[in-house]
Amino acid sequence: MYNHQKIEKKWREIWADSGLYKTGEDFSKPKYYVLDMFPYPSGVGLHVGHPKGYIATDILARLRMMQGYNVLHPMGFDAFGLPAENYALKNKLHPQKATETNIAAFKKQLAVLGFSYDWAREVITTDPQYYRWTQWIFLQMWKKGLAFESHEPINWCPSCQTGLANEDLEEGKCERCGSEVEQRPLRQWVLRITEYAERLLNDLEKLGGWEESIKEMQRNWIGRSEGAEIIFRVEAEAVADESVVKVFTTRLDTIFGCTYVVLAPEHKLINELKKRISNWPAVEEYIAAAKNKTDLQRTDLNKEKTGVILEGVKAINPFNNEPVAIFVADYVLNSYGTGAIMAVPAHDERDYKFAEKYGLEFRTVVINGLLQDSGEFSGLSSAVAVKKMIAWLEKKKLGARKTNYKIKDWVFSRQRYWGEPIPLIHCSECGVVPVPEKDLPVRLPEVDSYEPTGTGESPLALIDDWVNVKCPKCGGPARRETNTMPQWAGSCWYYLRYIDPNNDRELTDKAKEKYWSPVDFYVGGAEHATRHLIYARFWHKVLYDLGVINYEEPFIKFKQVGLIIGADGRKMSKRWGNVINPDDMAEKFGADALRVYEMFMGPFEQAVVWNTAGLVGTRKFLEKVLNLAEDPETMPAAKNIIASDNKKLLSLLHKTIKKVGEDIENFNFNTAVSALMILINELTDYKNKNRSLPFGVEEFRQVLKILAPFAPHLAEELWEKSGGSASIFRSTWPKYDREMIKDETINLIVQVNGKLRATWEVAADISEKEAWRMAQENENIRKWLAGKEIVKNIFVPGKLLNIVVK
RNA sequence: GGUCCAGUGGUGGAACUGGUAUACACGCAGCACUUAAAAUGCUGUGCCCAAAAGGCGUGUGGGUUCGAGUCCCACCUGGACCACCA
Numbered sequence: 001m002y003n004h005q006k007i008e009k010k011w012r013e014i015w016a017d018s019g020l021y022k023t024g025e026d027f028s029k030p031k032y033y034v035l036d037m038f039p040y041p042s043g044v045g046l047h048v049g050h051p052k053g054y055i056a057t058d059i060l061a062r063l064r065m066m067q068g069y070n071v072l073h074p075m076g077f078d079a080f081g082l083p084a085e086n087y088a089l090k091n092k093l094h095p096q097k098a099t100e101t102n103i104a105a106f107k108k109q110l111a112v113l114g115f116s117y118d119w120a121r122e123v124i125t126t127d128p129q130y131y132r133w134t135q136w137i138f139l140q141m142w143k144k145g146l147a148f149e150s151h152e153p154i155n156w157c158p159s160c161q162t163g164l165a166n167e168d169l170e171e172g173k174c175e176r177c178g179s180e181v182e183q184r185p186l187r188q189w190v191l192r193i194t195e196y197a198e199r200l201l202n203d204l205e206k207l208g209g210w211e212e213s214i215k216e217m218q219r220n221w222i223g224r225s226e227g228a229e230i231i232f233r234v235e236a237e238a239v240a241d242e243s244v245v246k247v248f249t250t251r252l253d254t255i256f257g258c259t260y261v262v263l264a265p266e267h268k269l270i271n272e273l274k275k276r277i278s279n280w281p282a283v284e285e286y287i288a289a290a291k292n293k294t295d296l297q298r299t300d301l302n303k304e305k306t307g308v309i310l311e312g313v314k315a316i317n318p319f320n321n322e323p324v325a326i327f328v329a330d331y332v333l334n335s336y337g338t339g340a341i342m343a344v345p346a347h348d349e350r351d352y353k354f355a356e357k358y359g360l361e362f363r364t365v366v367i368n369g370l371l372q373d374s375g376e377f378s379g380l381s382s383a384v385a386v387k388k389m390i391a392w393l394e395k396k397k398l399g400a401r402k403t404n405y406k407i408k409d410w411v412f413s414r415q416r417y418w419g420e421p422i423p424l425i426h427c428s429e430c431g432v433v434p435v436p437e438k439d440l441p442v443r444l445p446e447v448d449s450y451e452p453t454g455t456g457e458s459p460l461a462l463i464d465d466w467v468n469v470k471c472p473k474c475g476g477p478a479r480r481e482t483n484t485m486p487q488w489a490g491s492c493w494y495y496l497r498y499i500d501p502n503n504d505r506e507l508t509d510k511a512k513e514k515y516w517s518p519v520d521f522y523v524g525g526a527e528h529a530t531r532h533l534i535y536a537r538f539w540h541k542v543l544y545d546l547g548v549i550n551y552e553e554p555f556i557k558f559k560q561v562g563l564i565i566g567a568d569g570r571k572m573s574k575r576w577g578n579v580i581n582p583d584d585m586a587e588k589f590g591a592d593a594l595r596v597y598e599m600f601m602g603p604f605e606q607a608v609v610w611n612t613a614g615l616v617g618t619r620k621f622l623e624k625v626l627n628l629a630e631d632p633e634t635m636p637a638a639k640n641i642i643a644s645d646n647k648k649l650l651s652l653l654h655k656t657i658k659k660v661g662e663d664i665e666n667f668n669f670n671t672a673v674s675a676l677m678i679l680i681n682e683l684t685d686y687k688n689k690n691r692s693l694p695f696g697v698e699e700f701r702q703v704l705k706i707l708a709p710f711a712p713h714l715a716e717e718l719w720e721k722s723g724g725s726a727s728i729f730r731s732t733w734p735k736y737d738r739e740m741i742k743d744e745t746i747n748l749i750v751q752v753n754g755k756l757r758a759t760w761e762v763a764a765d766i767s768e769k770e771a772w773r774m775a776q777e778n779e780n781i782r783k784w785l786a787g788k789e790i791v792k793n794i795f796v797p798g799k800l801l802n803i804v805v806k
Numbered sequence: 807g808g809u810c811c812a813g814u815g816g817u818g819g820a821a822c823u824g825g826u827a828u829a830c831a832c833g834c835a836g837c838a839c840u841u842a843a844a845a846u847g848c849u850g851u852g853c854c855c856a857a858a859a860g861g862c863g864u865g866u867g868g869g870u871u872c873g874a875g876u877c878c879c880a881c882c883u884g885g886a887c888c889a890c891c892a
Contacts, residue, residue, distance in 0.1 A: 220888050336891045350890050617831050674830040754873035794872050804872045
């Protein structure tokens with residue numbers, strides 16, 4: 001009888017009491033740092049999809065533990081940010097209270113699954129002793145000029161009433177609430193991530209343990225493109241003018257095909273040229289209309305391109321001195337490149353569409369990769385021409401080589417309550433003054449009303465006795481910065497804090513960091529590929545440059561976890577009523593059965609559909625394991641085993657030890673479980689026929705060891721029953737015997753012209769000669785050879801004989 | 807439109823550097839046990855043929871090879887990420 005509830009409760013308590021999962025402090029041992037992305041403690045709780053990654057890392061952590069490593073396997077909570085705050089607002093709770101309640105609920109759910117976390121190292125981003133160091137890092141960035149104040153228009157979510165970073169958008173909508181985002185000019189703090197773009201891109205090469213797809217996403221997001229910036233002089237009809245317009249292009253070779261220039265509606269030059277533009281009312285109207293469009297409307301690819309010509313001004317192409325028309329059109333983005341382009345309708349699809357609509361000239365200047373009608377550059381190939389043209393530009397000081405990135409500087413302030421206060425003070429005399437490090441953390445004040453103001457100011461601005469302070473520099477009256485940090489801030493460095501979670505002198509001890517860093521294995525959702533994983537790499541490099549830490553990249557290996565989809569094929573959500581709760585499953589079938597099932601469902605990275613019937617299958621598998629062990633009389637002492645009878649099963653055991661170990665390392669959990677099932681089926685079969693186990697207690701305990709990472713409670717229980725005094729996780733992972741896994745006999749495949757005609761069980765070292773002799777004697781093979789000319793034999797030792805006939 | 811990934815039984819999925827396609831599990835069918843059911847155990851389960859022998863089979867069409875799910879080319883379908891990025 002498999003009483004999973006009793007077994008699992010018993011061992012959870014014993015593990016907690018004995019401190020089994022306390023992180024080792026003996027730095028002479030090899031270390032292994034295995035990390036999950038810590039969750040937001042939302043109010044909804046966990047569904048069965050959430051623990052999938054946690055189960056995987058737990059299995060890896062337990063394997064490493066048994067292999068003799070010091071294992072760091074921590075867990076914590078990322079509790080600041082909009083989701084927590086919106087939940088609190090909806091339920092009329094203070095975010096602090098809501099966060100505490102939700103964390104407690106999460107921990108209760110996680111506890112049921114028997115994870116090996118060292119909870120003594122728990123990190124919660126909303127803890128002042130934690131965000132003290134988040135603020136400290138911000139100050140270092142400010143001091144290095146990596147955090148700066150900006151008044152540029154940014155993404156504004158009208159529903160969440162806060163500014164957002166580019167990474168917080170999905171198809172022009174707020175990733176949190178789905179509202180269409182507007183552009184609003186707003187004072188804000190911005191982090192200069194673009195300064196690190198090149199390193200973030202190049203160092204991807206060092207991350208051999210990352211999947212190519214994730215790296216590719218980061219490359220796309222960083223979006224490096226090489227080209228040139230070119231200066232076009234602007235000529236007004238009436239007056240001589242000093243103005244110029246800079247354009248960026250990756251197709252400098254097509255510049256002789258440029259027939260007009262386009263400015264983004266927000267381009268500053270337009271206003272400067274106001275007096276020279278004879279159709280100003282029309283231009284002004286167009287700019288106003290563009291402003292009123294949402295991002296979504298502006299970037300709709302299907303929409304027709306629109307624009308207005310700037311009458312009275314021309315731009316001069318520096319290569320041929322030809323004056324071309326200047327347009328303002330919203331198909332050009334102010335936020336990329338210079339906010340202005342040279343339009344080449346013959347060689348650019350967007351310019352083509354625009355030129356077609358407005359009847360502008362097309363000029364084909366590159367045919368089959370060779371330039372034509374391009375002055376002195378005619379006849380050159382595109383690649384050579386670009387080089388020569390850049391040299392020409394640089395010599396005449398009319399332009400230069402330029403690399404642009406799609407990634408934008410990180411809008412880092414939020415006009416909301418529930419975030420880390422930005423530790424800066426505004427003094428009318430001294431300007432922006434940092435809060436002295438000794439005064440950190442700047443604590444979030446207790447307030448009654450933390451609802452967003454919608455004015456572009458944080459609710460903190462309303463709390464006079466918090467806002468008004470003395471300037472740390474001159475002692476005069478000053479005001480605190482009232483914006484808070486975005487939800488991503490705390491997760492940028494939490495993995496460093498687990499190393500030394502209670503340090504009050506520095507964010508982490510450098511010697512400890514040298515030992516534990518970098519994270520050896522990181523597991524989480526692919527949706528973070530272009531957000532958290534880029535942000536954290538950015539902060540990590542900044543800290544590295546500051547000399548605070550020893551390594552340049554935070555995560556050596558990263559694996560994405562595939563979603564678990566509802567049985568109806570939709571994402572699990574309250575809305576669809578298809579949520580499966582892990583506590584319910586654990587209570588009914590056992591945490592071990594649930595763990596094994598989630599690993600068995602399919603490849604780890606792939607999305608899979610939940611099927612409770614499948615969970616029944618893994619439950620049955622565990623029952624079989626229990627049945628093997630339950631009757632002590634069927635477990636003979638190792639000495640009494642008759643080897644000859646059991647050679648095959650012992651060989652299978654060693655093969656399984658090999659496969660399970662390797663599969664865990666490679667995150668092929670589904671095939672590891674399948675290998676365990678095959679072994680248990682064979683043993684059960686043998687036991688049913690012979691009324692005893694095929695081998696002794698020692699061998700059976702090896703079976704328990706390789707099962708233990710997957711089903712820790714049951715394995716521990718049976719380990720105890722079989723005479724173990726210390727925990728199975730204090731035992732050593734079994735080594736397989738190379739001799740044992742060699743097969744004595746093989747199934748020789750016999751083919752004629754590549755088609756299977758027979759398989760024979762023969763000695764593994766059978767020679768070609770012998771195999772050929774057997775084939776010639778075999779009636780069925782002879783039938784296929786009859787009347788044919790034998791061309792040759794292909795013999796693969798230990799595998800097959802293929803007879804090629806004509 | 808760009809980049810990347812994937813198409814295998816009724817279902818989830820296996821298949822190492824090209825070498826028995828469908829391991830393992832679910833489902834289904836039959837049998838045993840039972841008064842009966844559940845549970846459990848055993849057997850079977852890609853398609854065609856009564857069976858054997860054989861033929862056909864990994865999205866489609868070609869190619870390379872003694873041999874292709876695996877490699878190459880073209881296409882179709884689905885997914886992920888990015889996207890008026892000049």
